[in-house]
Amino acid sequence: MTKSITEIDNLFINGKWVAPEGGNEAIINPATEEVIGLAPLASMSNVDAAITAAHYAFNHGPWPSMTMTERADVMNCMAEALEARQEEIVNLIIAEVGCAQGITRMMQVANPINHLRSTIKYALRDEPERLPLDITPNPFAPDGPKNIGGTTVVHEPFGVVSAITGYNFPFLLNLAKIGPALMAGCTMVLKPSPFTPYSALLFGWIAEEIDLPEGVLNIVTGGIEEGQLLCTDERVDMVTFTGSEGVGATIMEQAAPTLKKVHLELGGKSAMIVREDADVERAAAMAVGFLSVNAGQGCAIPTRFLVHNSIRPTFVAVASAVAAQINIGNARDPIVTMGPLIRESQRSKVEEYIELGKSAGANLVCGGGRPSHLDKGFFTQLTLFDNVTNDMKIAQDEIFGPVGCIIGFETDEEAVKIANDSRYGLNGAIETADAATGYEMANRIRAGSVSLNGGTGTMSFAPIGGYKRSGIGREYGPNWIREYQQEKSIFYPVGH
Ligand code: NAD
DSSP: OOOOGGGOOSEEETTEEEOOTTOEEEEEOTTTOOEEEEEEOOOHHHHHHHHHHHHHHHHHSSGGGSOHHHHHHHHHHHHHHHHHTHHHHHHHHHHHTOOOHHHIIIIIIIHHHHHHHHHHHHHHTOOOEEEEEEEEOOTTOTTSOOEEEEEEEEEEEOOEEEEEOOSSSHHHHHHHHHHHHHHHTOEEEEEOOTTOOHHHHHHHHHHHHTTOOTTSEEEOOOSHHHHHHHHHOTTOOEEEEESOHHHHHHHHHHHTTTTOEEEEEOOOOEEEEEOTTSOHHHHHHHHHHHHHGGGGOOTTOEEEEEEETTTHHHHHHHHHHHHTTOOBSOTTSTTOOBOOOSSHHHHHHHHHHHHHHHHTTOEEEEOOSOOTTOOSSOOOOOEEEESOOTTSHHHHSOOOSSEEEEEEESSHHHHHHHHHOSSEESOEEEEOSOHHHHHHHHHHSOSSOOEETTOOOSGGGSOEEOEETTEESEESSTTGGGGGEEEEEEEEEEEO
């Protein structure tokens, strides 16, 4: 009988399944509160063994010195193996995260596999760069013949990488670390969120299926202490992290004494600007659609809606009507369009922010409570506040739930100013009938990406990342692999 992913009860270290010394931990489905599996819990010595394996594989294994084409062959097998398990992974995400089926199928599972394909494609274009010949006087014999020399810039794997990820798009986040790091020739220890261990452990099966050399990918579990070790051990060269702003700052601090490279993908409080000439009904429906994605648990979701004052009443009315149509429940049911928050702790945080919004004087236009038809699971209603001012806490902090703030404006200038008045800078959106003006405004938004009129473009090939406190570095796009490479210049004489 074939095992299901939630029956994985060991850690994956040095190409083998290893018994967890920390015992196990019950993982629950946030929609039902039922236990979906007893996940292996790593001890500090399990994490240490994983670092030892990654370090050995980097220094003595074949992976870092294989050619890009050889690694691409293996990683293409990874993409195929994941594609073959796509439906199984979709079902896992529904159980682990509670995310609605459509979003899960497309954004949580299919897109990440496309990203893996795109990183392989881009990596195969990675060629040493030959710089123009340079003629310089001989410093030791200035009157003698000049020197002529050339330089070639080569890219080498960065080293041993610790990858630490959050819970909201767990398969995507894990694969977004594994794909480029392994393509670059690095070795890795991956530690997922304690809420979603299976979306990482499944890569142990994949590594076995594709014969990944031992020690190249190691998967451990655990929480803060285990994560700390991954950021402090001197054998680790780089930490790549996706998670919250606060933990990102702690990770930098932890990695500082050993001067590791730190790559951070953090939170956001993105603004969607709805100009006076925009299709307001469409914009309002889109705003609600964004908030419903994974119950607002998405880093790049626009959660501040900057709406021209002349159309704000229509926006509020349409958005409230659309919000009433959201089907909240267990995503096992295909008609469900919004699932739960991950845990009770996250729901309490969201509810505290809703209270803060009310007491600050914002106008609650819909939601604000728990759906009455669901007595189990960490559900919350889709909530919209109008008359929000950008200095309110609900407009400044990442709530990480389906809570939107509607803020009025009069001029484009003011809208851009409000959009940029945030410590985050992850994403943005502009809705307008005047695409050229929208494009000019997009250039003035201090964020790693901006969608104009709902544009999605070639997402699998575009770089994504944060300005300001939304992160350091980029994922995806042509230079993705560079995050995991060292650049080396080799100088040589050509003649005299
Ligand atoms: P989190 O920061 O609470 O946890 C993320 C990971 O960090 C977990 O694996 C956790 O165990 C680990 N961790 C916690 N303390 C640590 C420490 N001191 N040292 C090392 N590891 C430690 O994040 P979360 O709640 O799981 O995820 C949600 C957050 O992630 C949101 O802020 C969201 O915006 C962000 N996010 C960002 C992106 C992006 O691409 N920018 C994508 C998805 C999620």
